[in-house]
Amino acid sequence: MGEQLATADILQKYGTGAARAETPAQPWLESLRTGARERAAAAGLPTPKQESWKYTNLRPLEKLAFGPRSQDQIGIDRLPNLLPQGQSARRLVFVNGQFRADLSTRAALPEGVRAGSLANALAEDGAGLKDLLGRIANGDGEDQAMLDLNTAFVSDGLFLHVAVGVRIDLPIEVIYLGTAPREPQAFHPRCLIAMEENSSAIVVEHHAGIGGGAYFANHGCEARIGERAELRHYKVQAEADDAIHMANVHVEVGAGGVYDSFALTRGARLSRNEVRVRLEAPGAECHLNGVYMLRGDQHCDNTTAIEHLAPETSSREVFKGVLDDRARGVFQGKIVVHPKAQKSDGHQLSKALLLSDSAEMDAKPELEIYADDVKCSHGATAGDMDPDALFYLRARGIPEATARHMLIEAFLSDTINSLAAKGLCPALMSSVGHWLSDAATGDAP
Amino acid sequence: MAANVETLEQVQAVTEKYKYGFVTDIETETAPKGLSEDIVRFISHKKNEPEWLLAWRLKAYRHWLTMPEPQWAHVDFPPLDYQDSYYYSAPKSKTDGPKSLEEVDPELLKTYEKLGIPLKEQEMLAGVAVDAVFDSVSVATTFKGKLEEQGIIFCPISEAVQNHPELVRQYLGSVVPAADNKHACLNSAVFTDGSFVYIPKGVRCPMELSTYFRINAANTGQFERTLIIADAGSYVSYLEGCTAPMRDEHQLHAAVVELVALDDAEIKYSTVQNWYPGDENGVGGIYNFVTKRGACRGHNSKISWTQVETGSAITWKYPSCILQGDNSVGEFYSVAITNNMQQADTGTKMIHLGKNTRSRIVSKGISAGRSQQTYRGLVKISPKAQGARNHTQCDSLLIGDLCGAHTVPYIECRNRGAVVEHEATTSKISEDQLFYCRQRGISQEDAVALVVNGFCREVLQQLPMEFAVEAQKLVGISLEGSVG
Amino acid sequence: MLEIKNLHATVGGKGILNGLDLTIGAGEVHAIMGPNGSGKSTLSYVLSGREGYEVTEGEVAYQGRNLLEMEPEERAGAGVFLAFQYPVEIPGVPNTTFLREAVNAVRKYKGAPTLDPMAFLKVLRAKIKELQVPDDLLKRAVNVGFSGGEKKRNEILQMALLDPSLAILDETDSGLDIDALKTVADGVNAMRAPDRSVLVITHYQRLLDYIVPDRVHVLAHGRIVRSGGKELALELEKTGYAGFTGEAA
Numbered sequence A: 001m002g003e004q005l006a007t008a009d010i011l012q013k014y015g016t017g018a019a020r021a022e023t024p025a026q027p028w029l030e031s032l033r034t035g036a037r038e039r040a041a042a043a044g045l046p047t048p049k050q051e052s053w054k055y056t057n058l059r060p061l062e063k064l065a066f067g068p069r070s071q072d073q074i075g076i077d078r079l080p081n082l083l084p085q086g087q088s089a090r091r092l093v094f095v096n097g098q099f100r101a102d103l104s105t106r107a108a109l110p111e112g113v114r115a116g117s118l119a120n121a122l123a124e125d126g127a128g129l130k131d132l133l134g135r136i137a138n139g140d141g142e143d144q145a146m147l148d149l150n151t152a153f154v155s156d157g158l159f160l161h162v163a164v165g166v167r168i169d170l171p172i173e174v175i176y177l178g179t180a181p182r183e184p185q186a187f188h189p190r191c192l193i194a195m196e197e198n199s200s201a202i203v204v205e206h207h208a209g210i211g212g213g214a215y216f217a218n219h220g221c222e223a224r225i226g227e228r229a230e231l232r233h234y235k236v237q238a239e240a241d242d243a244i245h246m247a248n249v250h251v252e253v254g255a256g257g258v259y260d261s262f263a264l265t266r267g268a269r270l271s272r273n274e275v276r277v278r279l280e281a282p283g284a285e286c287h288l289n290g291v292y293m294l295r296g297d298q299h300c301d302n303t304t305a306i307e308h309l310a311p312e313t314s315s316r317e318v319f320k321g322v323l324d325d326r327a328r329g330v331f332q333g334k335i336v337v338h339p340k341a342q343k344s345d346g347h348q349l350s351k352a353l354l355l356s357d358s359a360e361m362d363a364k365p366e367l368e369i370y371a372d373d374v375k376c377s378h379g380a381t382a383g384d385m386d387p388d389a390l391f392y393l394r395a396r397g398i399p400e401a402t403a404r405h406m407l408i409e410a411f412l413s414d415t416i417n418s419l420a421a422k423g424l425c426p427a428l429m430s431s432v433g434h435w436l437s438d439a440a441t442g443d444a445p
Numbered sequence B: 001m002a003a004n005v006e007t008l009e010q011v012q013a014v015t016e017k018y019k020y021g022f023v024t025d026i027e028t029e030t031a032p033k034g035l036s037e038d039i040v041r042f043i044s045h046k047k048n049e050p051e052w053l054l055a056w057r058l059k060a061y062r063h064w065l066t067m068p069e070p071q072w073a074h075v076d077f078p079p080l081d082y083q084d085s086y087y088y089s090a091p092k093s094k095t096d097g098p099k100s101l102e103e104v105d106p107e108l109l110k111t112y113e114k115l116g117i118p119l120k121e122q123e124m125l126a127g128v129a130v131d132a133v134f135d136s137v138s139v140a141t142t143f144k145g146k147l148e149e150q151g152i153i154f155c156p157i158s159e160a161v162q163n164h165p166e167l168v169r170q171y172l173g174s175v176v177p178a179a180d181n182k183h184a185c186l187n188s189a190v191f192t193d194g195s196f197v198y199i200p201k202g203v204r205c206p207m208e209l210s211t212y213f214r215i216n217a218a219n220t221g222q223f224e225r226t227l228i229i230a231d232a233g234s235y236v237s238y239l240e241g242c243t244a245p246m247r248d249e250h251q252l253h254a255a256v257v258e259l260v261a262l263d264d265a266e267i268k269y270s271t272v273q274n275w276y277p278g279d280e281n282g283v284g285g286i287y288n289f290v291t292k293r294g295a296c297r298g299h300n301s302k303i304s305w306t307q308v309e310t311g312s313a314i315t316w317k318y319p320s321c322i323l324q325g326d327n328s329v330g331e332f333y334s335v336a337i338t339n340n341m342q343q344a345d346t347g348t349k350m351i352h353l354g355k356n357t358r359s360r361i362v363s364k365g366i367s368a369g370r371s372q373q374t375y376r377g378l379v380k381i382s383p384k385a386q387g388a389r390n391h392t393q394c395d396s397l398l399i400g401d402l403c404g405a406h407t408v409p410y411i412e413c414r415n416r417g418a419v420v421e422h423e424a425t426t427s428k429i430s431e432d433q434l435f436y437c438r439q440r441g442i443s444q445e446d447a448v449a450l451v452v453n454g455f456c457r458e459v460l461q462q463l464p465m466e467f468a469v470e471a472q473k474l475v476g477i478s479l480e481g482s483v484g
Numbered sequence C: 001m002l003e004i005k006n007l008h009a010t011v012g013g014k015g016i017l018n019g020l021d022l023t024i025g026a027g028e029v030h031a032i033m034g035p036n037g038s039g040k041s042t043l044s045y046v047l048s049g050r051e052g053y054e055v056t057e058g059e060v061a062y063q064g065r066n067l068l069e070m071e072p073e074e075r076a077g078a079g080v081f082l083a084f085q086y087p088v089e090i091p092g093v094p095n096t097t098f099l100r101e102a103v104n105a106v107r108k109y110k111g112a113p114t115l116d117p118m119a120f121l122k123v124l125r126a127k128i129k130e131l132q133v134p135d136d137l138l139k140r141a142v143n144v145g146f147s148g149g150e151k152k153r154n155e156i157l158q159m160a161l162l163d164p165s166l167a168i169l170d171e172t173d174s175g176l177d178i179d180a181l182k183t184v185a186d187g188v189n190a191m192r193a194p195d196r197s198v199l200v201i202t203h204y205q206r207l208l209d210y211i212v213p214d215r216v217h218v219l220a221h222g223r224i225v226r227s228g229g230k231e232l233a234l235e236l237e238k239t240g241y242a243g244f245t246g247e248a249a
Helices: A007-015 A027-043 A059-063 A118-129 A145-152 A387-395 A400-417 A422-440 B007-013 B037-046 B051-066 B106-114 B144-148 B157-163 B165-171 B182-190 B431-439 B444-460 B465-478 C040-048 C072-077 C095-110 C117-131 C148-162 C178-190 C231-239 C242-248
Strands: A090-095 A113-117 A158-162 A172-178 A185-187 A190-195 A200-209 A215-225 A230-238 A244-253 A258-265 A270-279 A285-294 A299-308 A314-323 A328-337 A345-354 A360-369 A375-383 B028-030 B089-091 B128-134 B137-141 B153-156 B195-199 B208-214 B225-230 B235-243 B250-253 B256-261 B266-273 B285-296 B302-309 B314-317 B320-323 B329-338 B343-352 B358-368 B372-381 B389-399 B404-413 B419-428 C002-011 C014-024 C029-033 C053-062 C080-083 C090-094 C166-170 C197-202 C215-220 C223-228
Touching (some): A007 A145, A027 A118, A027 A145, A090 A113, A113 A118, A118 A158, A118 A190, A145 A215, A145 A244, A158 A172, A158 A200, A172 A215, A190 A200, A230 A244, A230 A270, A230 A422, A244 A258, A258 A422, A270 A314, A285 A400, A285 A422, A299 A314, A314 A328, A328 A345, A328 A375, A345 A360, A345 A400, A360 A375, A387 A400, A400 A422, B037 B051, B037 B182, B051 B182, B157 B165, B165 B225, B182 B285, B225 B235, B225 B266, B256 B266, B266 B285, B285 B329, B302 B343, B320 B329, B329 B372, B343 B358, B358 B372, B372 B419, B389 B404, B404 B419, B431 C072, C014 C040, C014 C215, C014 C223, C029 C231, C040 C053, C040 C072, C040 C080, C040 C166, C090 C095, C148 C178, C231 C242
Parallel strands (some): A090 A172, A158 A190, A190 A215, A200 A230, A215 A244, A230 A258, A244 A270, A270 A299, A285 A314, A328 A360, B128 B208, B195 B225, B208 B235, B225 B256, B235 B266, B250 B285, B256 B285, B285 B314, B302 B329, B314 B343, B372 B404, C029 C197
Antiparallel strands (some): A113 A158, A375 B419, B028 B089, B128 B137, B153 B195, C002 C014, C002 C053, C215 C223
8 A cells, every 4th residue: 555645635746737627517526536536545656565566666656746737739730640641530639638629630420429528528418427437447446546546537538439330440549648848747538438239449549748748647448348349449658758657447348349459658757558357248358469669767567457257258468568778567467267257268478578688577467267167378478589580680681780670570560460450550560660760869768 | 105106006096085184192292382482482492402593583483473474375264373372292202302213102103104104214115214203393314324424414403403503503594584474484483393404515315305294283383494405516305295184173384494505406305295185164274384495506506396285275385496506497396286175375486696597387286176276476587697597387277167276477577688488378177088088988086187197297207206106196186076 | 789769969959869770780880971960970979978968869778788877987898989080189198008097997897807007018019019009109198299190090009908899980080091091990800800899980981991881871960861781882972972961851
């Protein structure tokens, strides 16, 4: 348990400048926030003494003193590009957690799809969201202080609702920009996704920093995937060098549903992606994949927990990382197969390449199995790149630096190329390319 | 324990459930129930210990009082009542202790015969020297003279304190510090006996050294302490076996084993742990909370742990290697079988400190009945462990749908020149394999024993022959009643 | 030897055998042929007692005993041997150990004394010589890493060792080249005896060139739709199964 803060202190420290006033007063929403605020204050920030935070220390966060909301006006010309023009169904832009209609596109969406600002949705149809918000990401479970902190200040973020049988092929692109030109900023975007039966959608999140500065982006996300529905949830995290990025994603998957997620991490000094998936009904499936590329003193923690609660559920998980300088990668993956979840399978793999003598990788793949008719496995490796492969390339006349880049790209590419939404692979591979070329210019964050 | 007898005949021959569950009726001397500084002093006094050792014990005891119970293991049991147990129990003897086998109480000799461990040297297998520990004291050590010819010291640790105080003082607590964990700390305060081994430089121990632990007295904890030192260039293979009578109450066994391997030395430590596991409903059984650790202090040294864990109500045990010397090697081979209400949280730690250190972990877990079993392991590669290698293979087998099998590895790699590989699988025992065996006439129960023995083969092969046979039998016996 | 009457069996609730009748006399070799999905393998599993194969109707008498009431190992002990279409791999268990276990288990059922390891080894050596089974097959784990041909030879070796009264060969020819097929057939032919019956289950006629059956039956939709002498197999080879599956529908 971390140092406990009084509720008022939590408000003071992390709520400074958080968007609150935008949404009309709704008692249920206020009580959701208050409850979370009290839990967060009672628990304090997680510390490495807690098992699920064993390898990640939030001391850098404690040291930040946040200023009032920055009023930076960012023009559309500053938006980073991930998806080419016309490759998204709609683009939604949030600056420091707040929706910016002026930067977003308003393209018409198929009938049955609502994709926009959560604050707007709360204002328009607060009662309709009452049973959704905070239901799945509810702060139950181990060490959920960061999610509670998010819920304590819940106001804006992505709201996506896809009605029964509606399938959209083009991704919903969500750009989260962080900027803190003067004082450190804290914001707590909340994403709420409801996929009804037989629906399908792709959400691509792009997290980026503008103009540097230290900020704390504390994301919360909850998604309900209905029967036979599919959500592809992809993320590129390229936050500013001094940023701290936290994401708590809670997902519930119904019968025959698929949650397919991918996270590419290359930004922020300290980041953690925590994904918790409940496979609640027969045939539910999830894929949690990711790659991370870190250098300098960057620290990235990918923590996942998959609960197989019903028979014939399956999960696949592959995380691969490249660590240079003094960077530290953490992978904690837990698969729990409950007694009823017979004939389930879960497979998990963590691989890390260490490029420097000071880099560190900590992996804790974990299986907790209470049903006998299952197939589960996990694997983890850490180490340098294959010297034989490197030598082979050099023996063919390829300079060492190029050869190394080729091998790193090869190492990461199979995870990226296995994405179901193939259209995104080039953009993700070019993100890898950027990271590698940053190294060539010695531009370490 | 004839070495050449084929295993499977024996599996069929053995039909008893827990054949070691008898009680020896023998007069014992016991310290008053409960734990206090006075008890610590009593034990130290009984053993006629030097002042430094008493001080060490008392320091450990005072620290123990401040330590919380470890909570992280995946085991569940009511809080231990340390005051409800005896900490010293010894067979009463006319003199201070048996000087030779002729003086050992015939009742005791009979006990060990029943256990399949004859202590009369002429009846023993050549090549195995035995130190028999009965409750709190060592009752007999065989082949001492023969070993002494080569300068090998193999004796009860209480005797080593008297005769080789410099060695004990130098190494005791040097691998497992007194305050290491709550159970080890308790052991440091109240340990009563155990084996001491010193292999001099360049000596290859000509026989297997073996300790046989037996808890007999009721309500008695057993806290043995084993210390093995392999000096430069030496080799020793050490075997440990354990049994206890069937009793309704839980008995605590909190042992500490410390191994030290100097340059080019090798220690092979094998355990077949068959403490009483309790009955089908979890009544009784031993709490086996053991700290075992080896330090590969010297270059090119090697420590290899092999364990077959079938007994105990609860097992909490992580035989570990600290790989300090360059090119040193650590190995951990484990078979753990839990049935009925047993719980086991076991695994290893491989701490790579030196260059080109290598470790290998092979863990085979079998859960049946309503048991819960966890593999918990740490592989840590420190920044200086250039060229370190680890390979871990961790397989779990489930028999029946009421048990649990869990795998919790921690992999911490801080050197880019290291290669760490971990693989784990969990599955149920294959219906296809069982049916294939049964179609060939092999009964369901024998088929399970056969398939599970196959699953464990890689580990069982590591055991010295005498133990391998015993262990293969145990696999079958431990799983009785788990199917059908 | 074996008398099957009106046998109905389901797998996972699906009816696979639908009223199968078959009588095999002592010393006879019968062949069952049929297209994929006709119920050939199901019949072999029902006869050997595999779990998940539920008999819903009918009866099977083996040497006058109710076969369906017996556990798989009892059936083996009573002399029913199944040569598996896909022999199962058992990692870590040496083939020799497995063979000895099986032989001694069956000997116990028959009331014969069990063989000690040395005596068993003698018997084994003689058999592998006879059947031209390579030595190293004995040292390796049961079927692990065996080629298709080695697995089938291992099945025939087991059959020879266990000396069954009723041998069921389930697609024993699948995956064998012509030489291996001959060796396997020689092994089976060598075992033909007045007190032993053989049921050969096969998709192709090829095997029956080497193991010549007394009777041939055509299985379709879970029933015997036609029976005849060995020439029926040749006829099938020419015409295919189409005519028969139509008849049965």
